[in-house]
Amino acid sequence: MIVIKPKKYFEVCVEAELTPELATKSVEEVKKFKIYYGNRVVELGELFEVEKIGEEKKLVLDGDFSRVKWIGARMVDGEILVKGSVGANCGAFMKGGRIIVEGNADDWLGIEMAGGEIIVKGNAGNLVGCAYYGDAVGMTAGKILIEGNAGNYIGEKMNGGEIVIKGNAGDFVGTEMRAGVIEIHGSCGFVGGDMRGGEIRIKGSFELLPTFKKTEKGWVGDVNVKGEGVIKSL
Amino acid sequence: MQVVQDVVCTFCGSVCDDGEFDVEKKKVKKFCRLGSSKFSEKERIKAPMVDGKEVSYETAIEKAAEILANAKRPLLYGWASTANEAIRLGVILAEKLGGVYDQCASVCHAPGTLAVIEEGLPGATLGSIKNRADVVIFWGANPAEAHPRHGLRYSISAKGLLVKDRKQRKVVVVDVRPTKTAKMADLFVQIKPGYDYAVISALRAIISGNADVLPSEVGGVPKEKLIELAELMKSARYGAILYGLGVTQSRGRDRNIENAIKLIQLLNRTNRWVIWPMRGHYNVVGAGEVPAWEAGYQYAIDFSRGYPRFSPAEFSAVEVLKRKDCDAALIVASDPAAHFPAVAVKHLKQIPVIQIDPFPNMTTLLAKVVIPSAVYGIEAEGTAYRMDGIPLRLKKILETNYWTDEKILEELLKRVEKLKG
Amino acid sequence: MLWIKNGIVVDPKNKIKAEKMDIFVKNGKIVSEKEVKKEECKVIDASGKLVVAGGVDMHAHIAGSKINTGRTMRPEEMRVVRNIAGKFRATVGRVLLTAPAIGYEYAKMGYTTSFEAAQPPVGALHTHEELDAIPMIDKGALPVFGNWHLVFKCIEEKNIEKLKALIAWAIERTKGFGVKVVNPGGVEAWMYGGNVKSLDDQVPGFNVTPREIITMLIKANEELGLPHSVHLHCNNLGVPGNFQTTIESIKLAKGFSNSKRQVLHVTHVQFNAYAGSSWRDAASGAAEIAKVVNSMDNVTIDMGQPIFGHATAMTGDAPFQFTLHKLTGARWSNKDTEVETGAGIVPLVYLPNNPVHALQWAIGLELGLLVDSNKVALTTDYPNGGPFTEYPYVMAMLMSKKMREGELSRVNAYVQKATGLASIDVEKTLYEVIHMTRSLPARILGLENKGHLGIGADADIAIYNLNPLETDTSRDFEKVYKAFKVAEYTIKAGEIISKNGEIVNEVFGRTFWVDARKKADIEAVMKDVKDYFQYYSVQLGNYGVEERWIRKPERLEVV
């Protein structure tokens, strides 16, 4: 297990594609890992303290990582525990393993996630599990659990997997969704625009678009795309 | 008396190019109130300044270069009111600096660009619209206040090849309030703020034969009225939706436009329809086109890794400032201190700011380095793209001692290259 | 001064078939040995290496509102990083490239000239701004004429003098190079939601037909004596059965002649070479087209070869682009442009397993193989058929049946029954392929100093790690492909700009434009032009591009 602690407040955001892979390396190697501090490429050891405890394939990010982006991007296995908040693009394109964020997560959590698990104990930002700019498909597998609230545009173009939000979500949930499940225990805004398939379950209030048909399965649509998506209450 | 003909206006995105400028009286004819104000004399930044003290251009540029070259992530913002030649240098400067390039569209029509990424842009030039469009819908757009001559030259009462006059054209306004433009319309559809997306979805359903699923009212509009609008759309030989900030700056933003583009795609199966944004600044299109060919993206471009990356969620100026993710800023031909939300301005106050602009504005008040520049279209020549992408050459009609943005940026780039090695 | 020593030169224009010889360069031109002081020359040892003229791409969409809208619409294309900023520019792009990337990638491949194949006249300044932003290569642009109301009017009146005046006026105003015609009449029909389906359909609103448009533009073009011929994108592009229209269009060249070049160039013919009545029974019409082209001495074509993988369809053929959008459901951009033209853009991916895509791929190759090498230039119609960076793949395929057999085995078997590709034994020689990529496109465009290494030619030179005397291009296709993919040296106007795939020197080339004003009475059309400007949204006085706004203009005057 590798424990990484920020040494200071970062003047601009840091980009660090930290994955549990680092836990297989020595402290010295980890300290040399290249990260981006604005327009400078620096060694991880310059900005963070590094400690190794045992051989478990686990990364503990101890402190405020809200200004550190791309944590867990493309990870395939192992575990990352963030003991604070985390910056944008956390868990982007991840295929396996688990990320636990004890604080909040910024925008673009779990971009096009294809496997594994993300748990956020606080709130998440916008664009959770969505397709990145210009891509056709969002999240395809895996699970994202947000214990607090989430922002707008959750699960756009989702084609599999599961997003569970214990609190409220923002507007435009599951737009152009094709498959998978989104569960919202609180309330949210518009749901399921141009939804083709999949299921959205909501406990609280939400705004239904005019293009869904009431059936015994729930609300089915979006008729504009001859969709078979289902929206129902939890 | 010397009169310059075919003067090109450098105020709004309509970029009218039929002005007449009297060089002696320094007065422009034919232009609207906005264009006339553009060409009238007004207070200028007198000289380059560093920390409020007047200095030479060279000194100010040297100081600016130092600040930028030392920054970890400089933000280079503005660009919608300058010429392409300057913008190109700005993009290259951002690349050399490993900074962020963003432009005014990000608080204006950039959600439209996000929609283009999703669905494309089935559009037309303004000349096609004036010649052919027998139905014109202004959606969340109020040209009577923002583009005063648009209606006359291109849309409402423009005389065209197939549509000869106002009588042959149906004009519709969809808005949340009865704007000045709404008063000129044949049909005004007032919708509840934040319900553009739902209304567009409903129109798509009606046009594709699914009206039966709709409730009796959508977004504050009775179903009958929506059917009336849909029928009007289906009756057009050539229709145009011209959308404004009413959709890009409100709930749904890019998703509203994406939905409208899907509506246009659908309509084209039976009629001809086009959609186009009512772009604001005279060269906001150039501020996106130039970086697109130089770096692949229109705005919100980060060069910190030595190559361009696009992410409005992270690299748009407002997000960069809100996240305190820049440590210096170069502001060219823009006034973010006046036009950004307070929380973004707050960070701008905390970092060194360099401003290049002809006129003093709120950003001048917080800038460390201020570099005055010539006004394109009056004191400087260059290229700009009208709201529909039509390129026009801006004229120099008056002499000036002010440097052009192009010259300032060229010098700045040279010095930055030297400092960066 | 440069001295390229001991290279094996292939120079089809000068009938040099793999000869060991030296090439000398001075002031950006190829010169004879006696004109240089050898001791002052920079020497490049090209022993055992292939030395040829820089490649000439005669039809690509590299600049202007179309490709730029394509970039905007497809940020996912831009995530492929090609060069990190440093001494040279950062470049990105998968198939759609940024302007600096276009220049760098051509240079790396040994190409030194490329022409933008469709410029909307009213958008000319934008096209030129982008051309100016492309480093490394020489360039030019072809304004489009086939759907312009002013053109229709001249043709309706059967007034050839007016038409000549209009062309001369328009190519001067747009700083264009020649006469491009895209789906003549069809784009105007699209303004009403339609298209034209045959050469004899009437264009809505005008008493003209595609046949008349093409014929009269050829006549005007020839009477003006422009360097390049009419450059035609045929009607019915992308429609099964369209090969008949293509053949009919090609035959319109009969009765015209030009001692220097063709009188009609038909472009990206692959997209117009389909037999059958729908995509279910579509088949190749390449053999029939090849027969007709080979039988005529005044027509040339280019391939429009699809490359498997990503592409972006972008043409002035707006109705076709909408059809493509309906077919694929992909993003769609459209631009109806004043009373001049239109355009559309749709992303595409060519998949080997898809029967239609495989068919298109095979037809492109059939055209390249069956048409006389003196009449078919190599293109992908970038980015419609895919990247220009895969020209080496097409070159190698044309030269190796063995390579084709390997490729055929991995594409949809539909190709076997719908095309004759498998049974074509033709293997083009290296000499022929060099011709198809250099001297022929230069001749087609009418660029006398391009595409060859004779005395007086522009010193645009590519040196490849391939010894033609020792290479069996049929068997060693992998080696051939690799060699052409990355030039050892690319020399532009006498300067080494790229070495083994590394950019070593950033230069900016010239933009060629044609001035034919002396060959026409411009005033003959100006009254009509002024009348028509009421239907424009810009002033006549603000229309067009001045030479001084262009970085390095090169005027070719027709006298």
Next chain:
Amino acid sequence: MIVVELISGRTLDQGATVEEKLSEEYFRAVNYVGLSEEDFKSLGLKEGDAVRVSTDFGEVVVFAKKGELPKGMAFIPMGPYANAVIDPATDGTGMPQFKGVKAKIEKTDEKVKTVKELLEAI
């Protein structure tokens, strides 16, 4: 006090003075909130009175004006006064929500700040 849906946007006056931001004309062009006649009356306002506009994101004092607006909607011209109270969240798009924010409006005796004072207060 009333609760309204607040929007911001361009006006001719704002446009015509936008290159003279430190002038009295610009100040006058952007320092007000337009209200429906009904809302205007319900607050007991007369032209020239100042109101405090407050949202979840800030507050600002501006002059009140009767405008052609539906009841329950308020309009501040785009500019620094509007930007003191609009929603800065971009929801990942880069675009703050300049239009469509819940706002409270109440009459006040406080002075309307100049643009300079407004900037200083940020």
